[in-house]
Amino acid sequence: MSKRIGRRDFLKLAAVGATAVTATRLIRPAVASENAVSGTRQWAMVIDQSKCIGCGYCTLACQAHNDANPDIQWNRVTTAGEVAGKTVFLPRPCMQCAKAPCVDVCPVQASYYREDGIVMMDYDRCIGCRYCEAACPFQARSFNWKAFDGPNPAVPKWGQPEVARRPRGVVEKCTFCYQRIDRGLALGMQPGVDADATPACCVACPTGARVFGDASDPNSQVSTLLKDNATYRLREDLGTDPRVYYIAADPRKMEGST
Amino acid sequence: MNLKLRLASLRISPWSLWLGLLGLVLLAALVAGILVFWQGLWITNLSDLVPWGLWITIDLSSIALSAGAFSLCAAVYLIGLKRYQPIARTATFVGLIGYTMAMLSLLLDIGRPDRFWHALVYWNNHSLLWEVTMCVVLYLAVLVLESLPIFANLDWLKQRFPALARKMGGVHHYAPYLAIAGLALSMLHQSSLGGVYGVIKARPIWYKPEMTVLFMFSAIVGGISLTLFASMLASRLTRRAKVNDALLERLSHAVAWALVGYLYFRFWDALAQHYTYDPGRTEGFELFTSGPLSFNFWVLEMTLGALVPMILLLTPHTRRHPFWRMIALGLVVVGVIAYRWDTNLSGLLVVMPYLPGRQVMSYVSYAPSLIEVLAGLGVIAYGLLAFSLGVRYLRVVDHRFALEELETVNFKSVERVAI
Numbered sequence: 001m002s003k004r005i006g007r008r009d010f011l012k013l014a015a016v017g018a019t020a021v022t023a024t025r026l027i028r029p030a031v032a033s034e035n036a037v038s039g040t041r042q043w044a045m046v047i048d049q050s051k052c053i054g055c056g057y058c059t060l061a062c063q064a065h066n067d068a069n070p071d072i073q074w075n076r077v078t079t080a081g082e083v084a085g086k087t088v089f090l091p092r093p094c095m096q097c098a099k100a101p102c103v104d105v106c107p108v109q110a111s112y113y114r115e116d117g118i119v120m121m122d123y124d125r126c127i128g129c130r131y132c133e134a135a136c137p138f139q140a141r142s143f144n145w146k147a148f149d150g151p152n153p154a155v156p157k158w159g160q161p162e163v164a165r166r167p168r169g170v171v172e173k174c175t176f177c178y179q180r181i182d183r184g185l186a187l188g189m190q191p192g193v194d195a196d197a198t199p200a201c202c203v204a205c206p207t208g209a210r211v212f213g214d215a216s217d218p219n220s221q222v223s224t225l226l227k228d229n230a231t232y233r234l235r236e237d238l239g240t241d242p243r244v245y246y247i248a249a250d251p252r253k254m255e256g257s258t
Numbered sequence: 259m260n261l262k263l264r265l266a267s268l269r270i271s272p273w274s275l276w277l278g279l280l281g282l283v284l285l286a287a288l289v290a291g292i293l294v295f296w297q298g299l300w301i302t303n304l305s306d307l308v309p310w311g312l313w314i315t316i317d318l319s320s321i322a323l324s325a326g327a328f329s330l331c332a333a334v335y336l337i338g339l340k341r342y343q344p345i346a347r348t349a350t351f352v353g354l355i356g357y358t359m360a361m362l363s364l365l366l367d368i369g370r371p372d373r374f375w376h377a378l379v380y381w382n383n384h385s386l387l388w389e390v391t392m393c394v395v396l397y398l399a400v401l402v403l404e405s406l407p408i409f410a411n412l413d414w415l416k417q418r419f420p421a422l423a424r425k426m427g428g429v430h431h432y433a434p435y436l437a438i439a440g441l442a443l444s445m446l447h448q449s450s451l452g453g454v455y456g457v458i459k460a461r462p463i464w465y466k467p468e469m470t471v472l473f474m475f476s477a478i479v480g481g482i483s484l485t486l487f488a489s490m491l492a493s494r495l496t497r498r499a500k501v502n503d504a505l506l507e508r509l510s511h512a513v514a515w516a517l518v519g520y521l522y523f524r525f526w527d528a529l530a531q532h533y534t535y536d537p538g539r540t541e542g543f544e545l546f547t548s549g550p551l552s553f554n555f556w557v558l559e560m561t562l563g564a565l566v567p568m569i570l571l572l573t574p575h576t577r578r579h580p581f582w583r584m585i586a587l588g589l590v591v592v593g594v595i596a597y598r599w600d601t602n603l604s605g606l607l608v609v610m611p612y613l614p615g616r617q618v619m620s621y622v623s624y625a626p627s628l629i630e631v632l633a634g635l636g637v638i639a640y641g642l643l644a645f646s647l648g649v650r651y652l653r654v655v656d657h658r659f660a661l662e663e664l665e666t667v668n669f670k671s672v673e674r675v676a677i
Contacts, residue, residue: 078613080613080614080615081613081615090613092612101458101459101460103384104384104385104457105384105385105386105387105457105458106382106385106387107376107377107382107385107387107388107391108373108376108377108380108382108388109380109381109382110376110380125373125376125380126369126370126373127368127369127370127373127374127376127377128299128368128369128370128373129367129368129369129387130309130310130369131385131387131454133306133309134309134310134458134460134461134605134606135458135460136460137459137460137610137612138612139306139307139609139612141306142306143299143306143309143369144298144369145298145299145300145304145305146298146300147298167370168298168369169298169299169368169369169370170369170370171369232614234612234613234614235612238459238460246614248614
């Protein structure tokens with residue numbers, strides 16, 4: 001009789017088990033936020049072309065915060081065409097492809113995926129072969145042809161450098177401002193909501209055309225925009241699965257549509 | 259007249275004149291190379307849109323033209339066509355030079371030459387360039403081993419360290435095993451070099467599986483041709499090079515038929531590019547047919563590089579004539595280099611748009627800068643110097659000598675593998 005588990009014992013065991021399970025559930029997010037890089041978050045960017053006025057503030061903010069050579073634009077704003085007599089612009093950061101050709105071709109794994117989907121560069125490992133430049137369909141990669149020694153003309157007007165300057169002879173690219181995301185998460189901020197944890201280009205945009213956030217969170221602004229709008233991505237035919245989405249320009253929503 | 263007199267009084271031999279010329283080119287290249295390492299790659303005409311140019315062409319060409327080494331070693335030691343051993347010996351030396359030339363031009367080309375070893379430590383086995391690097395390094399080791407018996411012929415070495423020279427000569431005993439390793443590694447990376455281009459989906463003119471086959475095929479044809487051409491040229495210029503002309507003629511005949519096969523593949527490759535409009539691919543192909551690469555394509559690659567030598571080498575009369583044979587073999591080499599140059603630029607000169615909607619193609623142009631040309635010429639001058647020294651001091655083109663060597667050292671091993 002004593003060897004059988006009584007009702008009371010069963011309840012005790014159940015309580016302990018439930019506590020244990022709850023505890024692990026509680027512990028896991030705590031650990032994850034300590035590490036800052038969370039595998040559960042999937043960063044994405046939505047760019048509304050109706051709102052983009054082609055001012056190029058995003059590019060300048062990017063060059064300042066990432067201390068990039070003035071010859072190099074991680075984020076490039078191009079003219080995409082005209083709709084109802086109004087010019088349409090297309091800002092192009094790195095697409096942070098889920099199936100990135102640059103990661104596939106790099107002979108030394110200097111390009112790699114972070115768990116949150118950001119395609120990162122290891123500047124200490126890059127040998128400067130430029131195979132990734134040939135492979136990228138978006139011309140999102142730039143080579144440091146020349147050493148960047150002097151002052152950065154975008155600093156301090158457009159922001160302060162947050163990452164180390166890249167040496168001559170390596171390839172560099174947009175990182176979704178991973179340094180702002182990681183630091184922000186470590187301080188308990190929410191990327192896409194808190195400006196200090198959001199990519200500099202999105203913060204600098206005067207019209208709010210660029211929205212950043214966690215696509216795996218159904219309540220994030222990015223997810224809402226993706227749900228409520230028809231979006232497209234660049235060169236979807238190539239199957240690289242970009243994380244940057246565009247809302248095509250609608251002349252009725254564009255500024256100056258008197 | 260005056261110059262002639264002075265030359266006569268100084269007793270300048272053609273050999274020292276040749277060395278002096280190469281020395282001048284190497285000196286200019288040294289200056290160019292130092293400038294590149296000191297200033298960085300911005301002094302070249304390469305850009306983010308055309309990141310690969312003259313140096314990558316030299317790199318690809320010297321690897322392709324070294325393919326005589328693996329194909330002839332396989333023919334001699336694995337298939338058992340022993341009579342070609344003297345030519346395989348020359349081809350091995352040419353291969354060693356070619357691969358070191360490729361290493362030199364790559365060191366110039368990559369942004370961080372101090373990190374050249376990274377590919378050996380940080381493996382990305384998804385990358386064809388990684389695979390090529392590994393194979394090239396391993397194959398270079400094979401070539402060094404295969405060349406040890408050649409270096410053992412250095413008179414100085416034989417007198418000073420006879421035991422070492424004998425040991426080095428003894429490596430020839432393992433020639434069949436080295437040929438197996440060489441065949442595997444070369445088949446892998448010669449075709450993968452085409453694959454480096456062939457897997458790039460963003461550049462439609464490159465993105466096709468036959469790139470690998472064409473690179474390999476053209477490399478074998480060009481590699482054997484260069485070896486034959488260099489042997490014939492050396493035998494005409496110096497008495498230190500002795501060739502068995504009948505042997506060269508026989509192999510030239512094989513080259514001719516290989517050219518027929520290559521042209522067949524190239525024809526269908528080109529025809530397939532011609533049908534239906536595909537953004538980027540059609541524009542890339544138009545660079546060949548009517549654009550800036552058209553002279554290279556029609557004249558250098560197709561007519562002079564393939565058709566003319568094919569006819570010259572298939573016609574018994576011109577094939578037997580050493581002059582015409584030499585011209586034909588030299589033209590094949592030119593054709594292979596033109597093919598590498600054209601392939602590289604056809605994908606890069608067309609700027610693929612990423613904007614949605616109607617695709618408007620734009621083009622860039624590329625011509626190497628003086629620095630690139632000087633440094634590139636230096637790499638070539640190094641190759642010529644190494645070959646000249648090899649002919650003079652190592653008897654790399656000496657068919658009688660090689661036959662002796664074959665009979666004394668390695669017949670047994672050949673027999674053993676042939677079973």
